[in-house]
Amino acid sequence: MAGRRRAIVARVNAWISLFGTNVDRISSYEDARAKARAVLPRALFEYIDGGSEGEFTLRRNVEAFEQLVWRPRQAVYHEHVDTTTEVLGTKLAMPVMTAPCGGMRLVHPDGDLGLVRAAGELGICHIASAVSGYTLEEIAAAHPGPKWFQLYRLGSRPMMESLVRRAQAAGYHAIVPTVDSVMVGYREKDYRNGFSFNMRIDLRNALRLGPQVITRPRWLYRYWRDGMPFEIANTRPVDGGEALSLAAMGRTDLSHSPTWEDIEWIRANWEGPMVVKGIMGREDARRAVDAGADGIVVSNHGGRQLEGAPATIDVLPEIVEEVGDETTILLDSGIRRANDVARAIALGADAVLIGRMSVYGLALGGQAGVTRMLKMLHHELVRTLRLLGVGSIHDLDPSFIEGTLPGRSAPEPSVR
Numbered sequence: 001m002a003g004r005r006r007a008i009v010a011r012v013n014a015w016i017s018l019f020g021t022n023v024d025r026i027s028s029y030e031d032a033r034a035k036a037r038a039v040l041p042r043a044l045f046e047y048i049d050g051g052s053e054g055e056f057t058l059r060r061n062v063e064a065f066e067q068l069v070w071r072p073r074q075a076v077y078h079e080h081v082d083t084t085t086e087v088l089g090t091k092l093a094m095p096v097m098t099a100p101c102g103g104m105r106l107v108h109p110d111g112d113l114g115l116v117r118a119a120g121e122l123g124i125c126h127i128a129s130a131v132s133g134y135t136l137e138e139i140a141a142a143h144p145g146p147k148w149f150q151l152y153r154l155g156s157r158p159m160m161e162s163l164v165r166r167a168q169a170a171g172y173h174a175i176v177p178t179v180d181s182v183m184v185g186y187r188e189k190d191y192r193n194g195f196s197f198n199m200r201i202d203l204r205n206a207l208r209l210g211p212q213v214i215t216r217p218r219w220l221y222r223y224w225r226d227g228m229p230f231e232i233a234n235t236r237p238v239d240g241g242e243a244l245s246l247a248a249m250g251r252t253d254l255s256h257s258p259t260w261e262d263i264e265w266i267r268a269n270w271e272g273p274m275v276v277k278g279i280m281g282r283e284d285a286r287r288a289v290d291a292g293a294d295g296i297v298v299s300n301h302g303g304r305q306l307e308g309a310p311a312t313i314d315v316l317p318e319i320v321e322e323v324g325d326e327t328t329i330l331l332d333s334g335i336r337r338a339n340d341v342a343r344a345i346a347l348g349a350d351a352v353l354i355g356r357m358s359v360y361g362l363a364l365g366g367q368a369g370v371t372r373m374l375k376m377l378h379h380e381l382v383r384t385l386r387l388l389g390v391g392s393i394h395d396l397d398p399s400f401i402e403g404t405l406p407g408r409s410a411p412e413p414s415v416r
Helices: 002-019 029-039 042-049 056-066 111-121 136-142 157-170 188-193 203-208 217-225 260-269 282-290 312-323 338-346 356-365 367-388
Strands: 085-087 090-092 096-098 125-128 147-151 174-177 275-279 295-298 328-331 351-354
Touching: 029 042, 029 356, 029 367, 042 188, 042 356, 056 312, 056 338, 096 111, 096 367, 111 125, 111 136, 111 147, 111 356, 111 367, 125 136, 136 147, 136 157, 147 157, 157 260, 174 260, 275 282, 282 295, 282 312, 295 312, 312 328, 312 338, 338 351, 338 367, 351 356, 356 367
Parallel strands: 096 125, 096 351, 125 147, 147 174, 174 275, 275 295, 295 328, 328 351
Antiparallel strands: 085 090
């Protein structure tokens, strides 16, 4: 009886969502996540929300942040708090960028355009995904602010090289080859839901999905109005023709991460900063720097690739120790609140990338939903810094973190 009642309430809430979500009432990451679950079909929500295999790494990303305890400086008040920074020539209103996420046009018709516009209006940078629903040229034209381009080896080496040239011509400031996806991780929820590279999305299949789609009328209406797109726009040849099929995208002999040989080619042919994403240890950090990387992203792909990988915040200290004086270090995976942003900065990151946080906002209100999430994060960051007793994000250092991290002795508290 209780289960049936919960099911009825969930369906009623989903039908109410047809009339829209007041994004100004989103109160936190978890609130946005819960609301997005009610708006999106289960298969799509779990594609965004889930991780690989048993989701140990997904959980560990969050738990590792929660285990870091602050050592605040008390009896200090700063009227003005400075959250601004600069990363490889890109000025940021806070040390945050919106991460590259594939399939965003399925989440909301605004898709990647909503992400880049919201980021630009809030004074931060969006990293456009190679597997976006809009072409990299459309994303670049959507907002005049700074933007970076994330790169996979899609289809073939020549196609990857074409993407590099197109991104250069479109005015992207930096390129971000992602190296942790030699093949797609086994995401059991996607497998169970039938959400795969071979999936075909059309009205007949949407209706065949049954209750999880019919009880999400706002999503279904928007998706229908948008023409039910399900392609990787950047794989369409610039001179016309068919885009690379999603089935081909699933073939590891055609589509996979750039190799170190590819990284060297990108470095030789890209005019601007190159940031290698997917680094999880000091050895690869050193190799990336030796290959000419201007920056690295410490990332385990949000727990969506190798199951059993460590949390990114756990390996950050050893990477900072190895190359922190030689290159820019960014971090993603596990960021849920501004507390996490500040912890990453305190332990040596120059900025962080957020993925799911902005995607849940996109699901709830398109560009306006992303804007709400970013504004909320900035307000949280100002509050966190004030409560820590610092007037600038640049004042944070390891002495603000209590305890011992793997491979690192407990920091000595500083006197202020």
